[in-house]
Amino acid sequence: MTLTRGQERGQEHTRTTTIVTRVRDRARATPGRVAMREKDLGIWQEVTWAGYWENVQLVAHALLALGVGPGDRVAVHSENRREWLYSDLAIVAVRGVTVGLYPTNPPAEVAYLLSHSGAKILLAEDQEQVDKALEVAERCPDLERIVYVEPRGIRGHYDDPRLMHWDELLEIGAAHREAHPDAVERRMAQTRSGDVATLIYTSGTTGPPKGVMLTVGNIEYAVQRLVEGGGFASPPPSEKDLTLSYLPLCHVAERAFTVWFNAAAGVQVNFAESIETVQANLREVQPTILFGVPRIWEKVLAGVEIRLESASPLKRAVTRFWLRVADRIGDDLVRTGGTHTPLTRTLYAIGWVFCYRALRERLGMRRVRYAASGAAPIAPAVLKFFMGIGVAMHELYGMSENTAVATGNRPGRIKLGTVGEPHEGVELRIDETTGEILTRHPGTFAGYWRDPRATAEVIDADGWLHTGDVGEWVDGTHVRITDRMKDIIITAGGKNIAPSEIENALKASPYIKEAIVIGDRRKYLTALIGIELDTVGEWARRRGLPYTTYRDLSEKPQVRELVQGIVNGVNERFARVEGVKRFALLPKELDHEDGELTATQKVKRSAITRLFADLVEGMYRER
Numbered sequence: 001m002t003l004t005r006g007q008e009r010g011q012e013h014t015r016t017t018t019i020v021t022r023v024r025d026r027a028r029a030t031p032g033r034v035a036m037r038e039k040d041l042g043i044w045q046e047v048t049w050a051g052y053w054e055n056v057q058l059v060a061h062a063l064l065a066l067g068v069g070p071g072d073r074v075a076v077h078s079e080n081r082r083e084w085l086y087s088d089l090a091i092v093a094v095r096g097v098t099v100g101l102y103p104t105n106p107p108a109e110v111a112y113l114l115s116h117s118g119a120k121i122l123l124a125e126d127q128e129q130v131d132k133a134l135e136v137a138e139r140c141p142d143l144e145r146i147v148y149v150e151p152r153g154i155r156g157h158y159d160d161p162r163l164m165h166w167d168e169l170l171e172i173g174a175a176h177r178e179a180h181p182d183a184v185e186r187r188m189a190q191t192r193s194g195d196v197a198t199l200i201y202t203s204g205t206t207g208p209p210k211g212v213m214l215t216v217g218n219i220e221y222a223v224q225r226l227v228e229g230g231g232f233a234s235p236p237p238s239e240k241d242l243t244l245s246y247l248p249l250c251h252v253a254e255r256a257f258t259v260w261f262n263a264a265a266g267v268q269v270n271f272a273e274s275i276e277t278v279q280a281n282l283r284e285v286q287p288t289i290l291f292g293v294p295r296i297w298e299k300v301l302a303g304v305e306i307r308l309e310s311a312s313p314l315k316r317a318v319t320r321f322w323l324r325v326a327d328r329i330g331d332d333l334v335r336t337g338g339t340h341t342p343l344t345r346t347l348y349a350i351g352w353v354f355c356y357r358a359l360r361e362r363l364g365m366r367r368v369r370y371a372a373s374g375a376a377p378i379a380p381a382v383l384k385f386f387m388g389i390g391v392a393m394h395e396l397y398g399m400s401e402n403t404a405v406a407t408g409n410r411p412g413r414i415k416l417g418t419v420g421e422p423h424e425g426v427e428l429r430i431d432e433t434t435g436e437i438l439t440r441h442p443g444t445f446a447g448y449w450r451d452p453r454a455t456a457e458v459i460d461a462d463g464w465l466h467t468g469d470v471g472e473w474v475d476g477t478h479v480r481i482t483d484r485m486k487d488i489i490i491t492a493g494g495k496n497i498a499p500s501e502i503e504n505a506l507k508a509s510p511y512i513k514e515a516i517v518i519g520d521r522r523k524y525l526t527a528l529i530g531i532e533l534d535t536v537g538e539w540a541r542r543r544g545l546p547y548t549t550y551r552d553l554s555e556k557p558q559v560r561e562l563v564q565g566i567v568n569g570v571n572e573r574f575a576r577v578e579g580v581k582r583f584a585l586l587p588k589e590l591d592h593e594d595g596e597l598t599a600t601q602k603v604k605r606s607a608i609t610r611l612f613a614d615l616v617e618g619m620y621r622e623r
Contacts, residue, residue: 016191018216019223019263020056020093026266027053033239035262036269038082044270044284047082055082055170059090060184062173066121066145070095070190073117073142073199077101077110077133078125080245080271083149083166085259087123088198088249092216094187098198099211100250103129104592109209111136117199117211117449118142127153134160193217199449200252200400203598211449212400214252219260221443222403225423226256227264234411239266241288244281244364246272247296252400253375257291279303282364290371294378294504300363301382302510302535307362309538322355323388330388334380338392338414348390356389365391370411372396376602377481377500379508380416395419397481401458402465403443407479418478428479429464430471436485437471438464470498487605489520495577497525502578505570510535511562514590516608517580518616525579526619528612529563530586536562554585584615 026035031050038045047055068074074091076098078084091098099117101110103125110132114122120142124130130148137143148154149166176183195216201209227237243261247254261267267289272281278296292300308319329344329351340348348356360366371386374396386393392411397419398404406428409420422428427440444465447455458466470488471481483498490496499517506515506529514530531554539562540547547553563585571579590596595607609616 015189016193016216017220018092018188018191018197019219019260020089020188022263023049023056023089024053026263030239030266033266034268035266036082036085036271038271039273039281052085055086056089056093057177057184058170058173059086060093060173060187061176061180062169063090063094063096063121064180064183064187065172065176068094068096068120070187071097071196073097073099073119075099075101075114075117075119075122076250077103077105077122077129078149079103079274080247080249080254080258081125081149082271083123083125084249085262085269088259089263092197093184095191095195097196100198100200100248100255102248102250105132106593107132107135111139112208113201114140114143116208121145121147123147124149126150130154130158130163134158137162191216193220194446196446198255200250200255202400203602210451210454212252213446213449214400214403215446218403218443218445221441222256222405223260223264225405225425225443227261229424237261237265237267237289239268241265241267242270242285242367243267243289243291244270244272244278244285244287246275246278246281247291247293251375252404253291253293253398256404257289261289279364283362284364286361286364286367288367288369290365290368292371292373293375294373294382294507295376297373297378297382297386298507298510298513301385302532304359304363305510306535306538309542319355319359322351325351326356326385326388328388330384333387333414334384334416337412338387338409339412352390359389360391368392370394372408374398374419377483377504379504381508383416397469397479399467401445401467402439402441403445405441405443406437406439406467409478415474415478418474418480420479421477422479430473430479434485435470435472435482437467437469437479437481439467440464489517489525491519491525491577492521492523493577497578502527502570502574502580505573506566506580509566511539512566514586514603516603516605518609518619522620524581525577526616527567527580527583528586528608528615529567529583530590531559531563533589550589551587554587560585582619584612584619586612586615 027049032048034046035049035052036047074096076084076087088098099119101113122133122143124133124146130146133146145164146162147164147166147169151165193216196213197216197219198214199211200214201211243257245258249255249258258269262269270285272278308316325347329347332341332344368391371391372394383393394409396408398406405423405426407420407422425441429438431438440463468485469481470483470485471479474480483500487499488496489499502517503515506512511532512529513532516528517525519525533550536553536559540553545556545558553559567580567583596604598604
């Protein structure tokens with residue numbers, strides 16, 4: 001599917017609402033209010049709505065000066081920062097198409113994404129990303145300019161006519177605005193609901209990533225359902241709320257919680273310094289709305305376990321007592337759909353004084369009024385822990401192809417183990433034959449970029465989006481996802497097994513980071529298990545067990561016994577045929593650059609079974 005460029009002259013002006021017009025209008029209404037904050041040299045720097053809109057205009061004028069026309073693709077390769085948002089909105093303002101790249105994308109993936117999208121300009125954060133682009137530039141014939149934000153290591157050392165510093169871009173924009181002051185507003189006025197605003201590339205777990213085309217209309221539908229319609233928090237997000245932006249902005253969920261919530265509701269965005277400093281930044285910001293993928297919530301829970309084990313005996317005993325109380329509170333909240341009873345409210349009030357306030361303060365969640373997990377399945381036990389200590393947790397479901405609009409657990413109507421109820425206006429059904437979840441609404445994407453065959457495979461003639469997820473109804477209202485269709489295991493005995501449930505049960509342990517269940521066309525199930533280095537390392541330290549590397553630690557017999565105990569406990573919760581009969585410990589942490597994980601930290605199952613084939617086959621040899 002190609003994009004229509006259209007004629008700028010003679011085209012009737014429209015008043016299409018976009019995330020750009022929302023920011024412009026907010027800058028006019030509350031120019032001095034803080035829109036976002038970012039740390040610079042250890043100090044939080046504030047950007048007002050007026051400053052936000054000023055920078056968007058300068059970048060937009062610069063893009064016009066550089067010849068960006070309707071439908072042209074402009075890529076952004078950066079960590080989360082102000083310039084990401086300035087660029088994204090400026091691209092949409094000139095009717096271009098934003099293409100986000102993950103900061104961890106290796107050169108080979110950068111080459112594919114830039115060449116496949118046909119990006120005309122690349123906005124790169126620093127020397128690392130510039131180096132990747134220059135390394136593959138010959139394979140990207142459409143790439144004309146590379147604009148870098150951080151000059152360290154680039155200025156004075158690189159001699160490539162395509163390179164341009166961010167400050168130079170702003171100067172070009174200022175000069176263009178001086179000569180053509182109304183150019184950006186005129187281009188904005190020509191925006192149509194069907195204009196493609198962004199390409200969001202899929203994870204690529206089973207093949208090359210596909211570019212999901214989301215239109216202006218798709219994004220507006222998502223805003224109306226998720227923000228203005230109260231699809232998430234109650235009351236809906238507002239200017240009083242704060243978020244911490246730390247997950248990659250090229251992912252649809254983070255784009256929603258950072259860019260769309262900010263533009264539509266005025267939520268103040270605070271950018272984390274890096275993924276490594278998220279915990280410290282959470283404590284500083286104390287956000288009111290917090291989104292995380294399962295790995296984040298699992299890691300926070302593992303961190304609690306580490307700190308607890310290293311605390312003094314008295315503090316450890318007191319905390320464990322109140323965590324047992326929290327577990328009881330969590331059980332009751334699960335039973336009531338997240339609504340406190342007089343008893344749980346009393347218990348929590350006492351626990352707040354002795355434990356929960358300090359714990360939530362340390363986790364950076366003292367003020368969180370709405371927390372969400374999405375993008376992948378999560379163990380209910382992890383969600384229950386946070387509910388018990390007072391963090392209002394909600395599991396959500398959506399995907400790039402439906403602009404993240406599908407289902408969500410609503411306050412007071414939470415059913416643990418489900419992804420909630422369909423949002424208002426969303427048609428959702430489950431195929432009676434395959435169990436596949438299908439959705440239909442105005443947020444369904446325009447198709448895959450340059451791939452009409454793949455588009456036809458997921459959007460049928462009646463407009464239903466085939467998600468590829470297998471699910472079932474719970475009590476006729478909530479949806480429970482059992483697995484991805486492509487991941488369902490059919491054993492040699494013909495039994496269909498959803499591996500994600502078993503994997504999530506294993507990963508609920510603070511000692512296990514990764515679990516990949518194997519058994520397709522095999523006699524029994526096995527698992528490749530990766531330990532959580534921090535928690536297992538602390539466990540080993542307390543027992544006087546020396547080790548040097550991840551591999552050394554994973555090969556210790558005592559560590560294998562620890563994991564065996566966890567596996568035995570999980571097996572007791574499943575049917576005999578669903579039990580993990582044997583397991584092998586991974587000799588290394590899985591990594592995106594090694595091709596074992598996607599950029600969103602999803603396991604590439606086919607790659608794992610190929611790369612660790614010896615371990616897999618060893619588990620199936622007769623002993």
